[in-house]
Amino acid sequence: QVQLQESGPGLVKPSETLSLTCTVSGGSVSSYYWSWIRQPPGKGLEWIGYISYSGSTDYNPYLRSRVTISVDTSKNQFSLRLNSVTAADSAEYYCARAVGSISPFDYWGQGILVIVST
Amino acid sequence: DIQMTQSPSSLSASVGDRVTITCRPSESISDYLNWYQQKPGRAPSLLIYAASSLQSGVPSRFSGSGSGTDFTLTISSLQPEDFATYYCQQADSTPYTFGQGTKLEIK
Numbered sequence: 001q002v003q004l005q006e007s008g009p010g011l012v013k014p015s016e017t018l019s020l021t022c023t024v025s026g027g028s029v030s031s032y033y034w035s036w037i038r039q040p041p042g043k044g045l046e047w048i049g050y051i052s053y054s055g056s057t058d059y060n061p062y063l064r065s066r067v068t069i070s071v072d073t074s075k076n077q078f079s080l081r082l083n084s085v086t087a088a089d090s091a092e093y094y095c096a097r098a099v100g101s102i103s104p105f106d107y108w109g110q111g112i113l114v115i116v117s118t
Numbered sequence: 119d120i121q122m123t124q125s126p127s128s129l130s131a132s133v134g135d136r137v138t139i140t141c142r143p144s145e146s147i148s149d150y151l152n153w154y155q156q157k158p159g160r161a162p163s164l165l166i167y168a169a170s171s172l173q174s175g176v177p178s179r180f181s182g183s184g185s186g187t188d189f190t191l192t193i194s195s196l197q198p199e200d201f202a203t204y205y206c207q208q209a210d211s212t213p214y215t216f217g218q219g220t221k222l223e224i225k
Contacts, residue, residue: 035214044217044218045162047213047215061119061213098209101209101212102150104164104173104207105162105164106167106173108162108163109161110160110161111161
């Protein structure tokens with residue numbers, strides 16, 4: 001059974017960098033597509049971007065200038081970095097898996113709440 | 119970007135009711151349409167993929183239909199555990215986008 005687990009700071013200061021890691025068990029990050037999705041409190045879901053099995057990335061154009069998604073195959077993890085955060089970046093952040101680029105998100109992490117505040 | 123419009127935004131229904139939620143993308147997406155259920159404090163979970171395929175382990179009272187620009191999620195007989203928020207999502211092209219959600223509440 002594939003399991004995903006997000007980790008990282010729950011509080012980030014404005015203008016700093018949000019960094020999260022998703023640890024995958026029961027499957028390899030060297031296969032499939034691995035995404036980050038976020039959900040501000042009480043609001044809907046926003047796809048941030050993905051990294052594929054080949055290492056290619058695709059980002060939401062609204063965040064592209066500030067986002068980097070990378071993978072560490074030795075640790076079976078993938079990571080999110082979001083620069084220059086503001087309060088608008090406060091959200092529950094989820095990592096998720098899709099089998100292909102046109103596939104659904106079939107496995108999700110439990111989510112991690114990140115608040116941007118001084 | 120493909121905009122996803124879900125309706126209704128909220129819905130009150132009773133156990134045993136038949137419920138339908140609609141999702142309309144701003145352009146045709148073939149059948150690259152997925153449905154998720156989200157309960158409070160939990161991650162979304164996949165219900166239906168490719169418009170009409172039931173995800174493994176999901177009860178058969180859930181069904182999906184449609185193609186192009188008009189999709190529906192139907193729950194044939196509501197159970198207490200079905201009261202949640204439902205989202206559609208297009209996987210036709212990036213950026214992947216979600217509907218705004220339909221909150222299903224107990225009448």
